[in-house]
Amino acid sequence: MTELDHSGPSVLPEPVTGFAGSAAGRDIFTIRDLTKEFAVSARTLRFYEEKGLLDPARRGEQRLYSRRDRARLAYVIAGKTVGFSLEEVREMLDLYDLGDGQVTQLKVALTKFGQRIERLERQKADIDRIVAELTRASDAMKEKLAAREHADQA
Amino acid sequence: MTELDHSGPSVLPEPVTGFAGSAAGRDIFTIRDLTKEFAVSARTLRFYEEKGLLDPARRGEQRLYSRRDRARLAYVIAGKTVGFSLEEVREMLDLYDLGDGQVTQLKVALTKFGQRIERLERQKADIDRIVAELTRASDAMKEKLAAREHADQA
DNA sequence: TGCTATCTTTACGTTTACGTAAACTAGATG
DNA sequence: CATCTAGTTTACGTAAACGTAAAGATAGCA
Numbered sequence: 607m608t609e610l611d612h613s614g615p616s617v618l619p620e621p622v623t624g625f626a627g628s629a630a631g632r633d634i635f636t637i638r639d640l641t642k643e644f645a646v647s648a649r650t651l652r653f654y655e656e657k658g659l660l661d662p663a664r665r666g667e668q669r670l671y672s673r674r675d676r677a678r679l680a681y682v683i684a685g686k687t688v689g690f691s692l693e694e695v696r697e698m699l700d701l702y703d704l705g706d707g708q709v710t711q712l713k714v715a716l717t718k719f720g721q722r723i724e725r726l727e728r729q730k731a732d733i734d735r736i737v738a739e740l741t742r743a744s745d746a747m748k749e750k751l752a753a754r755e756h757a758d759q760a
Numbered sequence: 761m762t763e764l765d766h767s768g769p770s771v772l773p774e775p776v777t778g779f780a781g782s783a784a785g786r787d788i789f790t791i792r793d794l795t796k797e798f799a800v801s802a803r804t805l806r807f808y809e810e811k812g813l814l815d816p817a818r819r820g821e822q823r824l825y826s827r828r829d830r831a832r833l834a835y836v837i838a839g840k841t842v843g844f845s846l847e848e849v850r851e852m853l854d855l856y857d858l859g860d861g862q863v864t865q866l867k868v869a870l871t872k873f874g875q876r877i878e879r880l881e882r883q884k885a886d887i888d889r890i891v892a893e894l895t896r897a898s899d900a901m902k903e904k905l906a907a908r909e910h911a912d913q914a
Numbered sequence: 915t916g917c918t919a920t921c922t923t924t925a926c927g928t929t930t931a932c933g934t935a936a937a938c939t940a941g942a943t944g
Numbered sequence: 945c946a947t948c949t950a951g952t953t954t955a956c957g958t959a960a961a962c963g964t965a966a967a968g969a970t971a972g973c974a
Contacts, residue, residue, distance in 0.1 A: 637951075648951080653932060667939070667952055681893075684886045689843045692931070702897060716905075719898040726887050726894075732838045733880050733887075739835070740880075743856060744873040751870075791921080802921085807962060821922055821969070846961075 635671040643676075644683060654682060659696050688729060698722060789825040797830075798837055808836060813850050842883060852876060 637648050654660045655669075659682050662669040671679075678699060685695040701718060791802050808814045809823075813836050816823040825833075832853055839849035855872060 647933080649934085650932065652952090657931095669951085681890075684890055686931095687843060688883055688887050688890065689841060698894075716898060716901055719894050719901075723891055723894050723898075726891050729842055730884055730887050733842050733884050736835075736838055736842065737877055737880050740852070740873050740877050744870060744877075747870055747873075801963080803964085804962065806922090811961095823921085840961095 633673055635676055637669050637671070640671055640676060640679060644679060646679075646683070651679070654679070654692070657692055657696065659692065659699065688726065787827055789830055791823050791825070794825055794830065794833060798833060800833075800837070805833070808833070808846070811846055811850065813846065813853065842880065 635643075637651055640646070640651060641648055651660065651669075655662065660671070660675050660678060662671045662675050664670065681699065682692070682695050685698065686692070690698070697718070789797075791805055794800070794805060795802055805814065805823075809816065814825070814829050814832060816825045816829050818824065835853065836846070836849050839852065840846070844852070851872070
């Protein structure tokens with residue numbers, strides 16, 4: 607199994623602030639919980655923590671992940687699947703933790719958000735073009751197939 | 761300049777078959793032409809060739825890129841920006857060069873195309889979710905800003 | 915002819931995002 | 945109590961996607 611799965615349900619179950627909190631499941635998750643839910647390795651979760659993307663609590667040595675950690679993890683995975691580096695994802699997540707900063711910082715954050723959104727919109731356009739291309743090629747192949755099968759029957 | 765630009769015009773100027781051919785510009789491009797047009801290094805183009813993504817002709821030692829090469833390069837870049845690895849992009853491009861293969865191969869190709877398209881659609885959904893998140897957070901910040909400035913005037 | 919600019923191959927270096935192995939600890943279970 | 949089972953830290957390994965430096969070939973030009 608060398609290729610990642612990515613067939614699971616799409617990510618972002620709730621806002622990354624994790625303040626909504628009144629949803630269904632638990633409020634605390636073990637490392638195994640998250641590896642199973644998101645199909646990532648424990649190593650990956652520790653690595654994300656090392657990089658400042660997650661910051662789980664501890665019970666002795668064990669890591670305990672909050673809803674907020676879980677939401678952030680979902681955000682990291684979503685960001686990755688659409689082409690952001692971990693560093694870029696961290697920058698975006700940091701913007702959330704800025705909520706009560708200085709006015710200047712808020713303005714900077716707003717600008718960055720805007721840039722991210724624009725970039726994502728461009729990516730969507732790229733995806734649309736590639737899908738169109740693939741669909742075109744796909745249709746062409748289908749016609750060839752049909753032609754062959756027709757010939758086989760004659 | 762550690763981060764890539766990505767502000768240029770979106771890619772895919774023409775179908776990757778490169779058979780359309782009747783567009784505007786030239787029919788032959790030097791390595792410099794392509795580095796400038798697509799904002800990639802010469803090293804990158806040679807690397808892509810080494811990996812079987814491009815296959816330019818030669819005039820002596822110099823590489824000469826055709827419209828088809830150029831179209832394929834555009835496809836590679838588009839594929840990369842939406843999260844495909846070079847290997848995956850190569851697989852997709854190979855499907856195009858299969859046009860006259862066996863019926864079985866055509867069917868395999870069709871299946872793969874379908875999977876690619878599905879994956880891209882999922883990615884689009886992810887992007888939409890992230891954009892929605894970013895927009896929400898952005899709006900929240902704007903409100904905070906407005907509140908502060910209002911307070912400053914009072 | 916000598917210089918410069920551009921291209922080439924070869925090869926080692928670098929960053930990102932983890933994998934994997936070793937050695938240790940703590941709690942559960944027969 | 946011994947032995948799993950999960951978890952932990954530390955550290956080296958690796959694949960992808962190039963960057964970068966070295967050294968040589970070629971073409972244009974003053």
